[in-house]
Amino acid sequence: MAGASQLNLRKKPPRPATGDHPLVRAALIGATVFFFALFLALPLWVVFQEAFSKGAAFFFESFRDRYTVHSIVLTLLVAIIAVPLNTLFGVMAAWAITRYKFPGRAFLTTLIELPLWVSPVIGGLVYVLVFGAHGWFGPWLRENEIRIIFAVPGIVLATTFVTFPFVARSLIPLMQAQGSREEEAAMTLGANGWQIFRRVTLPKIKWGLFYGVILCNARAMGEFGAVSVVSGHIRGKTNTIPLQIEILYNEYQFAAAFALASLLSILALVTLVLKTYSEWRAEQQLRESTSHQAP
Numbered sequence: 001m002a003g004a005s006q007l008n009l010r011k012k013p014p015r016p017a018t019g020d021h022p023l024v025r026a027a028l029i030g031a032t033v034f035f036f037a038l039f040l041a042l043p044l045w046v047v048f049q050e051a052f053s054k055g056a057a058f059f060f061e062s063f064r065d066r067y068t069v070h071s072i073v074l075t076l077l078v079a080i081i082a083v084p085l086n087t088l089f090g091v092m093a094a095w096a097i098t099r100y101k102f103p104g105r106a107f108l109t110t111l112i113e114l115p116l117w118v119s120p121v122i123g124g125l126v127y128v129l130v131f132g133a134h135g136w137f138g139p140w141l142r143e144n145e146i147r148i149i150f151a152v153p154g155i156v157l158a159t160t161f162v163t164f165p166f167v168a169r170s171l172i173p174l175m176q177a178q179g180s181r182e183e184e185a186a187m188t189l190g191a192n193g194w195q196i197f198r199r200v201t202l203p204k205i206k207w208g209l210f211y212g213v214i215l216c217n218a219r220a221m222g223e224f225g226a227v228s229v230v231s232g233h234i235r236g237k238t239n240t241i242p243l244q245i246e247i248l249y250n251e252y253q254f255a256a257a258f259a260l261a262s263l264l265s266i267l268a269l270v271t272l273v274l275k276t277y278s279e280w281r282a283e284q285q286l287r288e289s290t291s292h293q294a295p
Contacts, residue, residue: 090212090216
């Protein structure tokens with residue numbers, strides 16, 4: 001009997017590593033698909049359906065409005081300025097945090113992530129407090145006829161503030177995982193700092209850098225809260241795409257509003273594809289780097 005029972009135990013199929021019942025697994029997968037469909041697929045479908053609700057001709061005609069054209073141009077201009085600034089900052093911050101040891105390094109890492117935990121509206125209000133007409137530098141700016149708030153410089157500052165963590169947060173864990181052996185080896189061979197960065201570090205982090213840049217760009221072009229505070233909603237002057245969408249929607253121009261919103265939706269989809277590809281390439285590059293460093 002004992003031998004038979006032991007034989008039966010051996011014949012039982014092994015349980016999954018998670019120990020979950022198949023029904024639990026099916027329920028979790030089903031819930032994930034349901035939330036994906038409800039909160040991502042359905043809104044995207046509604047956006048494009050409303051955008052083409054009056055036909056393709058009206059959809060393309062919506063982009064001939066001069067205020068809409070200006071909002072697109074302004075959004076691109078802000079992104080062209082803010083994204084390179086954040087890229088430069090992210091690379092420098094990641095290099096400093098991962099390659100040097102200094103007091104307050106952990107605190108600096110926390111400060112970099114601060115805009116992710118603070119409401120963008122608060123960030124915009126801070127710039128109004130500093131550069132507004134009644135702010136700290138308001139009288140001096142007015143005397144020198146310099147406009148920051150309710151002008152393009154304020155929009156650039158607010159956008160830069162809410163987007164500057166993305167590149168640094170993408171590079172810091174990647175550079176920590178890769179280590180600094182190759183840079184140290186290049187240094188012993190006589191390479192200077194710029195040569196080490198250009199020929200050793202940059203090829204190793206290029207996909208992580210690309211990942212951070214596309215996320216930064218997507219957030220810069222879609223930012224609403226901080227930009228809304230510092231822009232003043234001046235039509236044809238300080239309205240970016242999200243602000244122009246709000247105006248069109250409030251004026252009951254729903255088809256035109258959703259036509260413009262479809263641009264941001266397409267940007268989100270393209271960003272998702274590029275993000276997935278860059279993550280895959282970064283993980284592949286990290287595995288190759290780790291295997292080369294293994295003794």
